[in-house]
Amino acid sequence: xxxxQNLRKKAEALLNSSGSAFTNMSKEDIQKMLYELQARxxxxxxxxxxxxxxxxxxxxxxxxxxxxxxxxxIGFLTLxxxxxxxxxxxAAAKLLNSTIEGLENIALGKLINPLDQDEYYFFxxxxxxxxxxxxxxxxxxIISNTHSEFFCQNTKYFNCPxxxxxxxxxxxxxxxxxxYNIDENNDERxxxxxxxxxxxxxxxxxxxxxxxxLEEKVFQQNQDLIETNKELVTRIEELKLYKRQKIExxxxxxxxxxxxxxxxxxxxxxxxxxxxxxxxxxxxxxSKEDLVNCNINKLIPLGRQNNPTQYLNNISGIGFSNxxxxxxxxxxxxxxxxxxxxxxxxxxxxMSGTRYLSIIIRDITTRKLQEESDQKHLDELxxxxxxxxxxxxxxxxxxxxxxxxTAISAYSQACLTLIEDNNYDQTLLAETLHKTxxxxxxxxxxxxxxxxxVKSKKIHRSTIDINALINDAISLCESYFKLNSxxxxxxxxxxxxxxxIDAIQIExxxxxxxxxxxxxxxxxxxxxxxxxSIQTAVNANNAIEIRVKDNGPGINxxxxxxxxxxxxxxxxxxxxxxxxxxxxxxxxHKGALRFNSEPGKGTTFYFTLPIEQINNGx
Amino acid sequence: MEPNSANVFVYLVDDEFAVRxxxxxxxxxxxxxxxxxxxxxxxxxxxxxxxxxxxxxxVKMPVMGGLELQEELIKRNINIPIIFISGNADIPDSAKAxxxxxxDFLEKPFEKSILLERIDEAVQKDLKARQQLLEKxxxxxxxxxxxxxxxxxxxxxxxxxxxxxxxxxxxVSPRTxxxxxxxxxxxxxxxxxxxxxxxxxxxxLLNNAFAPGEIQ
Numbered sequence: 001x002x003x004x005q006n007l008r009k010k011a012e013a014l015l016n017s018s019g020s021a022f023t024n025m026s027k028e029d030i031q032k033m034l035y036e037l038q039a040r041x042x043x044x045x046x047x048x049x050x051x052x053x054x055x056x057x058x059x060x061x062x063x064x065x066x067x068x069x070x071x072x073x074i075g076f077l078t079l080x081x082x083x084x085x086x087x088x089x090x091a092a093a094k095l096l097n098s099t100i101e102g103l104e105n106i107a108l109g110k111l112i113n114p115l116d117q118d119e120y121y122f123f124x125x126x127x128x129x130x131x132x133x134x135x136x137x138x139x140x141x142i143i144s145n146t147h148s149e150f151f152c153q154n155t156k157y158f159n160c161p162x163x164x165x166x167x168x169x170x171x172x173x174x175x176x177x178x179x180y181n182i183d184e185n186n187d188e189r190x191x192x193x194x195x196x197x198x199x200x201x202x203x204x205x206x207x208x209x210x211x212x213x214l215e216e217k218v219f220q221q222n223q224d225l226i227e228t229n230k231e232l233v234t235r236i237e238e239l240k241l242y243k244r245q246k247i248e249x250x251x252x253x254x255x256x257x258x259x260x261x262x263x264x265x266x267x268x269x270x271x272x273x274x275x276x277x278x279x280x281x282x283x284x285x286x287s288k289e290d291l292v293n294c295n296i297n298k299l300i301p302l303g304r305q306n307n308p309t310q311y312l313n314n315i316s317g318i319g320f321s322n323x324x325x326x327x328x329x330x331x332x333x334x335x336x337x338x339x340x341x342x343x344x345x346x347x348x349x350x351m352s353g354t355r356y357l358s359i360i361i362r363d364i365t366t367r368k369l370q371e372e373s374d375q376k377h378l379d380e381l382x383x384x385x386x387x388x389x390x391x392x393x394x395x396x397x398x399x400x401x402x403x404x405x406t407a408i409s410a411y412s413q414a415c416l417t418l419i420e421d422n423n424y425d426q427t428l429l430a431e432t433l434h435k436t437x438x439x440x441x442x443x444x445x446x447x448x449x450x451x452x453x454v455k456s457k458k459i460h461r462s463t464i465d466i467n468a469l470i471n472d473a474i475s476l477c478e479s480y481f482k483l484n485s486x487x488x489x490x491x492x493x494x495x496x497x498x499x500x501i502d503a504i505q506i507e508x509x510x511x512x513x514x515x516x517x518x519x520x521x522x523x524x525x526x527x528x529x530x531x532x533s534i535q536t537a538v539n540a541n542n543a544i545e546i547r548v549k550d551n552g553p554g555i556n557x558x559x560x561x562x563x564x565x566x567x568x569x570x571x572x573x574x575x576x577x578x579x580x581x582x583x584x585x586x587x588x589h590k591g592a593l594r595f596n597s598e599p600g601k602g603t604t605f606y607f608t609l610p611i612e613q614i615n616n617g618x
Numbered sequence: 619m620e621p622n623s624a625n626v627f628v629y630l631v632d633d634e635f636a637v638r639x640x641x642x643x644x645x646x647x648x649x650x651x652x653x654x655x656x657x658x659x660x661x662x663x664x665x666x667x668x669x670x671x672x673x674x675x676x677v678k679m680p681v682m683g684g685l686e687l688q689e690e691l692i693k694r695n696i697n698i699p700i701i702f703i704s705g706n707a708d709i710p711d712s713a714k715a716x717x718x719x720x721x722d723f724l725e726k727p728f729e730k731s732i733l734l735e736r737i738d739e740a741v742q743k744d745l746k747a748r749q750q751l752l753e754k755x756x757x758x759x760x761x762x763x764x765x766x767x768x769x770x771x772x773x774x775x776x777x778x779x780x781x782x783x784x785x786x787x788x789x790v791s792p793r794t795x796x797x798x799x800x801x802x803x804x805x806x807x808x809x810x811x812x813x814x815x816x817x818x819x820x821x822x823l824l825n826n827a828f829a830p831g832e833i834q
Contacts, residue, residue, distance in 0.1 A: 399678075403637055407640040408727075410640030411643065413644050483678045
């Protein structure tokens with residue numbers, strides 16, 4: 001350009017020097033200048049050509065740009081510094097729901113939703129101050145009618161409240177990008193590109209929403225998993241505890257097995273021993289090694305017991321039911337051949353499909369001795385109380401004996417008086433002497449009965465008619481009935497079976513009950529009739545029941561609980577042993593002593609004695 | 619009194635047959651008439667007051683014992699002397715029997731001689747009592763014939779007042795008292811004042827009806 005300018009200046013200067021110069025110039029110079037001008041012309045022509053070409057290109061470019069501007073889906077707006085729209089393209093007009101002409105000279109701010117006005121203001125300011133490119137996302141002040149029919153597909157799956165869902169927001173969201181510019185007229189302008197991001201936004205919102213739901217769901221499932229996990233952990237703990245308990249239980253059971261005072265033997269149904277505990281060794285004197293695989297019959301020869309078939313059957317597995325759960329007494333054989341009394345109980349169990357018997361044996365030698373000693377004590381005690389009872393009855397018995405003695409004395413003195421007369425009546429004398437001897441025998445019998453009652457110290461069971469026994473007892477206290485105006489009523493069952501009992505001890509019980517009734521009856525005023533009745537009967541349990549019933553004042557309720565206990569007495573002189581001994585004696589005979597008493601009406605004591613097979617005792 | 623004198627009865631009550639039979643035999647052999655009973659009620663039903671006698675009574679008997687029978691007899695004003703017999707005598711029983719006038723309390727068995735002695739004693743007692751009763755009845759009869767004034771004078775005499783004192787108390791002249799006194803002696807068939815006083819005291823004729831302070 002400098003060249004061409006220089007050239008131009010040179011030419012103009014020449015021109016200004018008005019032709020004279022040309023004249024002054026040499027031909028050569030003119031020639032040369034012409035030549036230069038011709039070259040210059042050509043150059044210019046070329047430049048013109050170039051310019052034409054360039055203009056053409058520019059026109060093409062402008063058309064292309066204009067097409068682009070008009071048909072772009074993105075809205076373009078040109079604003080002045082106050083925000084007034086100066087130019088808009090069709091996309092912008094469509095977006096802003098207006099026409100290009102309608103938009104011109106309108107403030108863009110009016111089209112922006114009031115909620116986003118502040119953002120918009122800062123956006124414009126930043127562009128004008130910084131001259132930098134800025135972006136804004138804002139809602140328009142117009143309502144979309146294109147989106148109104150859109151609805152969230154996800155409401156089918158989630159129960160979200162519709163007012164919170166963006167899809168029900170009818171606002172149009174736009175994004176604006178703007179930069180500062182100075183246009184061809186040197187005016188300050190803001191160029192804005194504006195495009196609808198509602199769909200994108202809603203899509204984002206949907207994604208966010210779904211994300212949120214997903215998170216919720218994941219959280220929920222996570223919680224569930226944690227819960228399940230916890231449960232599983234607890235289950236595992238429980239199982240561990242259970243296992244530990246099982247182990248402890250096993251340890252405990254082992255300890256029990258080892259420490260048990262009872263011998264515990266496990267056998268096959270065949271009778272072969274599988275296991276024994278230590279106590280079995282000490283009871284029977286065998287070592288464990290001796291015992292295992294040995295047959296139970298060698299130790300406890302069940303076959304030789306009282307009921308042989310039953311036990312054999314038990315061991316071979318037939319008809320257990322009789323023995324299982326019941327404790328029975330058997331005799332065991334020690335290694336040295338001596339015998340030992342045992343309590344035995346049997347239980348059946350199955351392990352891995354094989355049936356076993358668990359046999360528990362207990363050495364009852366001590367108990368047997370204790371029982372014998374208890375029995376001996378009871379007998380002695382019975383004897384002592386019998387002496388006491390006889391002491392209490394003694395005055396009555398003395399009276400009873402005194403009557404025949406008085407008669408004897410009177411009869412014999414009458415005889416003496418009779419024979420003083422020489423003509424005495426021999427028949428009368430003989431008769432009187434006979435009566436005398438009858439009375440002497442009667443006195444003797446009472447004395448005998450009393451002595452028998454007192455002397456017998458050893459228990460001696462014999463076959464006894466209970467009614468006869470009752471009559472014997474009554475004879476010892478007959479005088480009491482008379483002296484105390486007691487009416488005795490006997491209701492003894494005829495042809496009652498005989499009993500195998502200790503007659504003296506049972507007579508003691510009967511006497512004691514009679515004596516108690518007499519004492520109760522003497523507490524009644526004399527005007528009241530005093531009745532005592534003694535009954536015998538056979539009850540439903542094949543036992544004989546003996547009842548001693550009086551219509552005395554009865555026993556009050558607080559005393560009723562105590563009267564059968566030792567050392568309890570209502571009498572000033574009593575020891576309180578009578579009834580408790582009676583009960584022990586009856587129980588030693590496998591019977592039971594009971595009473596009913598109604599204060600003011602009377603008392604009935606009754607006891608039972610089982611009727612045993614007499615041929616059973618050998 | 620001879621044992622076998624007519625119309626004297628020894629009653630025997632004992633519930634024990636052998637004792638009753640033996641004693642009856644013994645007493646009969648000794649010459650007494652015996653009526654024996656096995657219970658108190660039977661005796662009460664068959665006792666005739668007209669005949670003198672005594673009662674041999676067992677203490678312990680069913681329904682009505684000897685001591686109760688004794689009470690019942692006193693209640694009925696039957697004064698038959700009682701000899702108690704007992705198999706097991708106790709002190710309270712015997713004391714009670716004696717207080718109520720028993721002749722004796724014998725413990726079984728007893729000697730024939732003692733029994734017969736007591737029977738004799740008891741029968742005598744009964745006879746004597748019966749005689750006294752008759753005497754009392756006749757004196758009472760005499761007493762009943764006295765006038766009220768004469769009874770007053772009798773009271774004063776028994777209380778050992780002189781005629782003068784008596785006249786002053788009754789506010790009459792001593793001569794009048796003399797006259798009353800003579801009539802009293804006559805009606806009561808008394809030989810002297812001492813006999814009269816004895817009569818009044820022993821049969822308790824004046825009793826409470828004429829207590830000294832109440833005269834006038």
